Amino acid sequence: MSQGAEQRSCKKCKGTFQIEPEDFEFYLRMNAPAPLLCPDCRFKQRAQFRNERILYTSTCALCKKSIISTYHPASPYTVYCLECFDGDGWDPLSYGSAYDAGRPFFDQMGELLLRVPKKALGITGGSNNINSDYTNTAANNKNCYLLFNTSNCEDTMYSRGLKDCRDTIDAYFGIGMERCYEAVNVQQSSGVVFGHNVTNCVDSWFLLNCTDCMNCFGCVNLRHKNYCWFNEQLSKNEYDVRLNEVFGSYKKIIEMQKKFQDFSLSFPRRENNNMKSEDCTGDYLFSSKGLRDCYEITEGENCKYMFSSKVIKDSYDTFGYGYGSELLLDCAATGYANRVIGSYWVEHGHDCEYCFFTLSSDNCLGCDGLKKNSYCILNTQYDEQSYHALRAQIVQSLKDSGAYGMFFPPEIAPFAYNETVAQDYMPLTKEQALSEGFRWQDDLPNTTGKETLISQDIPDNIADVPTTISKEILACVDCRRNYKITTQELAFYKKMALPIPRRCFNCRHGDRIMRRGPMKLFARSCAKCAKDIKTTFAPDRPEIIYCEMCYQQEVL
Ligand SMILES: [Zn+2]
Ligand SMILES: [Zn+2]
Ligand SMILES: [Zn+2]
Ligand SMILES: [Zn+2]
Numbered sequence: 133m134s135q136g137a138e139q140r141s142c143k144k145c146k147g148t149f150q151i152e153p154e155d156f157e158f159y160l161r162m163n164a165p166a167p168l169l170c171p172d173c174r175f176k177q178r179a180q181f182r183n184e185r186i187l188y189t190s191t192c193a194l195c196k197k198s199i200i201s202t203y204h205p206a207s208p209y210t211v212y213c214l215e216c217f218d219g220d221g222w223d224p225l226s227y228g229s230a231y232d233a234g235r236p237f238f239d240q241m242g243e244l245l246l247r248v249p250k251k252a253l254g255i256t257g258g259s260n261n262i263n264s265d266y267t268n269t270a271a272n273n274k275n276c277y278l279l280f281n282t283s284n285c286e287d288t289m290y291s292r293g294l295k296d297c298r299d300t301i302d303a304y305f306g307i308g309m310e311r312c313y314e315a316v317n318v319q320q321s322s323g324v325v326f327g328h329n330v331t332n333c334v335d336s337w338f339l340l341n342c343t344d345c346m347n348c349f350g351c352v353n354l355r356h357k358n359y360c361w362f363n364e365q366l367s368k369n370e371y372d373v374r375l376n377e378v379f380g381s382y383k384k385i386i387e388m389q390k391k392f393q394d395f396s397l398s399f400p401r402r403e404n405n406n407m408k409s410e411d412c413t414g415d416y417l418f419s420s421k422g423l424r425d426c427y428e429i430t431e432g433e434n435c436k437y438m439f440s441s442k443v444i445k446d447s448y449d450t451f452g453y454g455y456g457s458e459l460l461l462d463c464a465a466t467g468y469a470n471r472v473i474g475s476y477w478v479e480h481g482h483d484c485e486y487c488f489f490t491l492s493s494d495n496c497l498g499c500d501g502l503k504k505n506s507y508c509i510l511n512t513q514y515d516e517q518s519y520h521a522l523r524a525q526i527v528q529s530l531k532d533s534g535a536y537g538m539f540f541p542p543e544i545a546p547f548a549y550n551e552t553v554a555q556d557y558m559p560l561t562k563e564q565a566l567s568e569g570f571r572w573q574d575d576l577p578n579t580t581g582k583e584t585l586i587s588q589d590i591p592d593n594i595a596d597v598p599t600t601i602s603k604e605i606l607a608c609v610d611c612r613r614n615y616k617i618t619t620q621e622l623a624f625y626k627k628m629a630l631p632i633p634r635r636c637f638n639c640r641h642g643d644r645i646m647r648r649g650p651m652k653l654f655a656r657s658c659a660k661c662a663k664d665i666k667t668t669f670a671p672d673r674p675e676i677i678y679c680e681m682c683y684q685q686e687v688l
Contacts, residue, residue, distance in 0.1 A: 155448075181552070290637045319332075340399075432454075449463075458470045486498045545571065
């Protein structure tokens with residue numbers, strides 16, 4: 133007999149949330165109770181285990197070489213470089229302990245997390261990154277810098293969520309880009325500058341929701357166009373004259389950016405940016421079906437509350453990875469896996485619960501750093517029968533406390549809230565984070581006041597910028613944070629006739645996340661046919677939002 137929908141009050145933020153009949157069916161399948169926390173509180177909790185972008189210089193505790201690490205040098209964790217961590221020089225089972233039924237399980241798990249060495253970066257063995265030290269959660273990249281959650285890229289910098297890109301700077305979520313700059317959801321395009329929701333476009337600037345365009349500037353909702361300027365058809369000559377007036381100048385680009393923002397508000401937008409997907413709610417969903425409240429998912433099926441995963445089905449509340457995974461519940465960075473609950477970075481495994489970085493393992497509960505193990509609890513080996521008996525006892529205690537089926541509690545997170553992607557997607561002030569039970573890091577690796585060149589003294593046009601600028605320290609005009617321009621980056625700006633950015637990577641990245649839109653759905657009605665729609669555009673926003681059908685009729 134199926135259970136009806138149930139309204140719950142979040143144990144943490146007191147907000148109401150709904151458990152639907154199909155949710156109860158999923159939780160039953162996972163043999164886990166329905167959660168006591170709302171989807172947002174659950175997201176914050178698992179995102180707090182994922183530090184993607186805050187990198188420190190530190191020392192490997194085993195070989196003593198200098199490393200780049202996601203762990204703060206003053207953090208209590210023992211951190212190994214990638215080679216030492218993947219090597220045979222340490223035994224994760226030697227850190228095991230027997231479960232003490234008289235103490236809370238997560239206290240014991242937190243102690244284990246502190247004892248077992250940690251991998252400096254979220255990079256899997258054999259991930260084949262070449263000359264790309266300052267990258268994280270990344271694989272098969274070459275000559276890349278400050279690149280996160282990205283694979284198969286070359287000469288690409290300051291970006292997140294890319295695949296198969298070349299020679300691209302400042303991008304968020306895209307595939308197959310070449311010579312692109314300031315991109316959000318740009319696919320199979322080259323030479324696109326300030327593109328948002330762009331497919332198959334070439335040599336164009338400021339495009340929103342455009343496909344198959346070439347040599348267009350400041351255009352919205354165009355298909356198969358050439359030489360358009362703010363949606364007006366020009367001749368090649370007229371177009372070139374106007375473009376030459378803007379080329380390379382910081383002042384002109386800022387002016388055009390503002391003009392384009394205002395201009396784009398007069399055009400309708402689609403309720404979402406999903407492609408080749410059916411029966412889905414959420415945004416940036418590709419080749420998917422049956423997704424609810426999901427964001428940035430490719431080839432997903434029957435999932436809910438997911439973010440940034442590929443090839444995944446029958447899962448709830450996961451963040452990142454996927455790749456053939458199914459039956460995941462409240463996991464982060466878990467891939468090639470099935471039947472995994474409340475875990476971080478389980479890879480090629482099944483039937484794992486509350487594990488942290490556990491590879492090619494199965495039937496493990498509360499383990500950290502294991503490789504090719506079975507029937508372990510708190511890094512202690514059991515025989516199959518004893519494992520199942522003890523596991524049942526621990527799972528029951530977790531169910532009794534209401535924790536089973538949800539992620540690790542924030543008290544044992546290895547990172548502070550503001551070191552992680554939680555802060556990128558659900559930003560909190562220090563006071564808010566502390567009051568919600570998260571840690572806060574005051575000492576992030578950034579400096580202010582060390583600038584050797586102030587913004588006003590940077591030449592307006594990139595043509596006038598001397599190569600010595602890569603030796604200078606600049607200061608972000610918004611947050612005052614110091615930043616530098618690498619020689620590789622400068623060559624890109626010169627080649628693309630782009631001005632030197634006056635804002636730091638952090639502010640630029642935050643901007644792109646804003647441009648992508650919130651991970652929240654609002655009920656609105658189509659501005660044309662008044663049909664009910666679900667969109668990430670809040671009802672009070674100025675954009676004109678159309679349902680899928682009205683949008684297609686108007687634009688195509
Ligand atoms: Zn909540
Ligand atoms: Zn080492
Ligand atoms: Zn800044
Ligand atoms: Zn409509």
